[in-house]
Structures are given as C-alpha cells and as structure tokens.
Amino acid sequence: MQYQGVLTKMQTELGSPIQYYLVFEDSFLNVNQLLDKEIEINFVGFQCLNCGKKKKIYRQGFCYDCFYSSPAVGDWIMRPELSTAHLGIADRDLEYESKVQLQPHIVYLAAACEIKVGVTRKTQVPTRWIDQGASQAIAVVEVPNxxxxGITEVALKDHYTDKTNWRKMLQNSVEVFDLVAEKVKIESLIPAEVKEFFYSQKNDLYELQYPVLSYPAKVNSLNLDKTPSFSGKLTGIKGQYLLFENGTVFNIRGSEGYVVTIDV
Known part of the structure; x- marks a missing residue:
C-alpha cells in the first residue's frame, strides 16, 4: 500500500509503548504497525508548511521567505527569554505571539543520555518530551508566560545541558537519574521572580516507553536530498526518528515540508 503527502512531525499518543502516527491530508498511518516490516520512502518534492507553495525547504519546514517572515519561527521560539508579548511588544506579529507566549509554560528536566533542561507550553506535555526521546521527565515550574x-531555563543552563545528544539517544545510551532529587536542588537556582511558581509539592515523574525492537550500534542519518529513495526494515521509533535494521535513522521532523511516498 502506498501513502503520499507532506511530512510533518509524527503525532503521538502516550502509552506503553508510545503510539506514533504519520498524518497526511487524506490519510494517516499508525507507524507502530510497520515494525519489523520493509518500507520504502521516496522523495517527491517540497511544500512549504506556511505558504503551501512548492518551494525548496529552508528550515523547519518553511521556505526561505516564510522562515524570515512568519511569526511561527521567530527567534523567541528557540530562545524563549527573548519573548516580549508580555510587554505588548511585537517581534513579527503581536496577535500571534500573544496567543503562544501568554499561556502557561513548563520548565522541565528530562533524562535521555544526560539531564536536560527545557521549556514547553503546558499543552505540549508530554508531547515535547516524547519528541525529544526522553526516557523520564519532570516539571519544575509552571509560569504564566x-x-x-525562558529566563528560568537560562539560569538552569549553567547547571544542565539544553541539548539532546541525538546519536546517544538513538543508541539508547541512557543513564538512570533521580529527577525528583535533582528537582529539589533547583529551587535555589531559579530566578527570584519565578520562585513562587516552583512545583514544591508536585513530583509527577513521567516514564516513557518507545516502540523499539532493537537499537543501532552506530547511526547513519538519512538525508532525502542526497538519498531520494530508501528502503529498509523498520526496527524502532524514538523521538521523531525512524530506526532501521542497517543503522539508518530518519528524522521526520527534520524533513518537514518534504513531499514523499511511503510504500508498505
């Protein structure tokens, strides 16, 4: 059976294991059902996720023009401390930025190959952690914007990384951490204006299980620009990656805006 459409990040559903879905305009595919099966991926073209035009993707699923004009990819996305909607100051579009920035956000610790600090909207819990391939995660503070x-994350980056080592994550080089104990240490590290939002009594620890039959010893990233046609046996799904028997890994989110056919 063949599916065709524009790649967007896989939709997920919390479970044991997590369920993954590729969603296209006219169909969807439960990727878990493809484990231990041969699938073929073929590159067809591009379609910008913002303007919908068949223009080469520049970054994050956007063409060059949209990447530098759309409020959905402003600098504050990657650097939340640059957010200004709470001051009534626009970056690119105050209405859009207010909707996204002026809502509850979580600062969290997540464990994969090491402990990572990060920021996400409350509505994206636990999706954000799944997308990063975290094995465990815990919320530290919940703030109103x-x-x-962002300023909490900046303060904590002196003590924890804010990046995931994707190669180690995909090889399952995972250490065991006590995130509840780590959280206790954090209260003295966060900015004064955030201390009232610290989760002092709430210690909900998320433990995430991924649908993986086997992990690769080495990983080789599939780039559709260089390899427009690929086939292989699917052995796992973790984060936003498909893992194949020969060690090839395919970052779905890194290929957003690419039009593909998938034969199963």
Whole structure:
C-alpha cells in the first residue's frame, strides 16, 4: 500500500509503548504497525508548511521567505527569554505571539543520555518530551508566560545541558537519574521572580516507553536530498526518528515540508 503527502512531525499518543502516527491530508498511518516490516520512502518534492507553495525547504519546514517572515519561527521560539508579548511588544506579529507566549509554560528536566533542561507550553506535555526521546521527565515550574520560562531555563543552563545528544539517544545510551532529587536542588537556582511558581509539592515523574525492537550500534542519518529513495526494515521509533535494521535513522521532523511516498 502506498501513502503520499507532506511530512510533518509524527503525532503521538502516550502509552506503553508510545503510539506514533504519520498524518497526511487524506490519510494517516499508525507507524507502530510497520515494525519489523520493509518500507520504502521516496522523495517527491517540497511544500512549504506556511505558504503551501512548492518551494525548496529552508528550515523547519518553511521556505526561505516564510522562515524570515512568519511569526511561527521567530527567534523567541528557540530562545524563549527573548519573548516580549508580555510587554505588548511585537517581534513579527503581536496577535500571534500573544496567543503562544501568554499561556502557561513548563520548565522541565528530562533524562535521555544526560539531564536536560527545557521549556514547553503546558499543552505540549508530554508531547515535547516524547519528541525529544526522553526516557523520564519532570516539571519544575509552571509560569504564566514564555518569558518567565525562558529566563528560568537560562539560569538552569549553567547547571544542565539544553541539548539532546541525538546519536546517544538513538543508541539508547541512557543513564538512570533521580529527577525528583535533582528537582529539589533547583529551587535555589531559579530566578527570584519565578520562585513562587516552583512545583514544591508536585513530583509527577513521567516514564516513557518507545516502540523499539532493537537499537543501532552506530547511526547513519538519512538525508532525502542526497538519498531520494530508501528502503529498509523498520526496527524502532524514538523521538521523531525512524530506526532501521542497517543503522539508518530518519528524522521526520527534520524533513518537514518534504513531499514523499511511503510504500508498505
């Protein structure tokens, strides 16, 4: 059976294991059902996720023009401490930025190959952690806007990384951490204006299980620009990656805006 459409990040459903879905305009595919089966991926073209035009993708599923004009990819997305909607100041579009920035945000610790600090909207829990391939995660503070989350993350980056080592994550080089104990240490590290939002009594620890039959010893990233046609046996799904028997890994989110056919 063949599916065709524009790649967007896989939709997920929390479970044991997590369920993954590729959603296209006229169909969807439960990727878990493809484990231990041969699938073929073929590159067809591009379609910008913002303007919908068949233009080469520049970054994050957007063409060059949209990447530098759309409020959905402003600098405050990657650096939440740059958020200004709480001051009534626009970056690119105040209405859009207010909707996204002026809502509850979580600062969290997540464990994969090491402990990572990060920021996400409350509505994206636990999706954000799944997308990163975290094995465990815990919320540290819940603040009313993105700016406060951003300055908290900046303060904690002196003590924890804010990046995931994707190669180690995909090889399952995972250490065991006591995130509840780590959280206790954090209260003295966060900015004064955020201390009232610290989760002092709430210690909900998320433990995430991924649908993986086997992990690769080495990983080789599939780039559709260089390899427009690929086939292989699917052995796992973790984060936003498909894992194949020969060690090839395919970052779905990194290929957003690419039009593909998938034969199963």
């Amino acid at each position: 993105r700016y406060l989350a």
